[in-house]
Amino acid sequence: MSDKTTIYDELGVPRVINAAGTKTRIGGSLIRPEAIEAMSQAAESFVRLSDLQVRASELISEVTGAEAGYVGSGAAACMTLAAAAAIAGDDLGVMSRLPDTDGIPDEIVMPRTHRNGYDHAFRAAGAHMVDVGNNDNYLGTGSNSTEPWEIADAITENTVAVGYMQKVYSTPLLEEVVEIAHEQGVPVIVDAAAEVPPRENLSTFIDLGADMVIFSGGKAIRGPQTTGILAGKREYIRSAALQHLDMHVAESVWEPPTELINKADLNGVPRQGIGRPLKVGKEELVGLIAALNSFVEEDQETLNKEWESRLDIVDTELANLVGVTTQREPGGKVMVAPETYVEIDPETAKVDAVELVGSLRTETPRIFVGSDDLLEDGFTINPMCLTDEEAEYVTKRIRSYLE
Missing domain, CATH: 3.90.1150.180 (Aspartate Aminotransferase, domain 1)
Incomplete structure (x- = not known):
């Protein structure tokens, strides 16, 4: 060797x-050479990170079919941002209190067989997990581990989302879960961190109706290891951005990107949010954009x-x-x-x-x-x-x- x-x-x-x-x-994984080159060039000058996130959002939207997209510091970071968006929405007061959710709806319903160590990222935002189902699949009884009605039954006024870990063996089917959740006005968050390739999976879960989908930027996409992709409905991407971007600025000069945030809809400038420790540098953002472009052309x-x-x-x-x-x-x-x-x-x-x-x-x-x-x-x-x-x-x- x-x-x-x-x-x-x-x-x-x-x-x-x-x-x-x-x-x-x-x-x-090994970062793509073209991503390394892009990161090197990004390090030579400055940019407003919110503007760069808008460009990343456009690309993520293009390749996933989602309304918008966002880049966090890894898939787990995007899971935390997704949970924070589901809990807080556009409420600046709730954003400022997270992860304290006392008196605030904060439950994420999730099939027991989908639970794993990574859903700690949901809990980091203040979410409380509600398990449904059991492990009957492994007993050989012929019954399913989680029945659709169990998910429906667990959704209450305290539910902010249904969590779903995407694997080929995941049950119930995602489209069934989406239908149940949407009937009760609840979004579905899909952890699909390692589910590409195939390239088509970038859009599959959005096409099935998921409201937020998370992918790793540092696995098969071969972007920077500290990047993750959050794709989904514009309202949730907006909330994630408000809780992630550096908001330490006077209101009189605060001009958030209109592509992601409508300033007129807010009561003021958010405090530094739960996502602030999950920041992504300009180099990583540019590297992820370059890697994602190459991945879809591979x-x-x-x-x-x-x-x-x-x-x-x-x-x-x-x-x-x-x-x-x-x-x-x-x-x-x-x-x-x-x-x-x-x-x-x-x-x-x-x-x-x-x-x-x-x-x-x-x-x-x-x-x-x-x-x-x-x-x-x-x-x-x-x-x-x-x-x-x-x-x-x-x-x-x-x-x-x-x-």
Whole structure:
């Protein structure tokens, strides 16, 4: 493998070969070169961030079909902004009190099987989560984990939104949830952070009626890691902007962008809102715009062939190892890219999966593979963030523990 010195080598920090995919904990993805160039140019001069957010909003609207869009400092930040928008609307008093929601409707209804660690971002805005449903899918009874009527029954005068985590296995169907929520005048927030590609998903959830949809800007889109996209109804994007932008200005000279905010509809200038700690710099905004433009123009079929070819290297290198079986898992469903699933038989292999994956992480450079299936004696190799040379290196290192 190349002996090229990286900035991490110069800093004395172990670098990582990423065979796990777009995982935040090891740096997300690699920013597109055109985004890096745009960020470098953005750093050379100044711009009003609200004007730049308007340009980003126009692009997000164009590619998603949403009324408007906004950029936050990651998908989780956009979830917080979405919850804050659902709770506060245009009420400056509520905005100033968040995350204190005493006496204010603040409930987000969510199917129990959609709950995950990331919905802490909803709670950060002051939202209270209301679980519905159970885990019957996993009991083999034939019944659904969440029935549509359970969502309808949980919506009360304290409900500000219905939360939905988009995966191919998510139930009930999004269109059913949207219909139920809209019948009671409640918006639907969709966490679709990792659901692109396919590129069509940028507009799919908006087309199905979702009011706010969140995507990561730093995964397959390959923008700056600290960017996320919030697409949705103009009223919610306006509220998010009011709670995110720097509003520390005298009212007499406050001129918010009319494309996002109608000053005449407000009682005054908002205080610094719940979104202020989630700010995005001019460099990141420009980088996300450049990356999103490139993403929608990308030839996905060519990229898929590249990923499959890279996994051919992996499969060849791991063939004929005692106690090891590999299986190609297709992309486009649960995961974005195809992956090779590696299963280790602890009775016959030289090391078990836990020891192998742990050892790889202590090497120099560190090697990270997908570890979600360790308790089932398996791990995955994802080609998205590898070069062919790195794929060969990773598999040779794996062989060294198993031969």
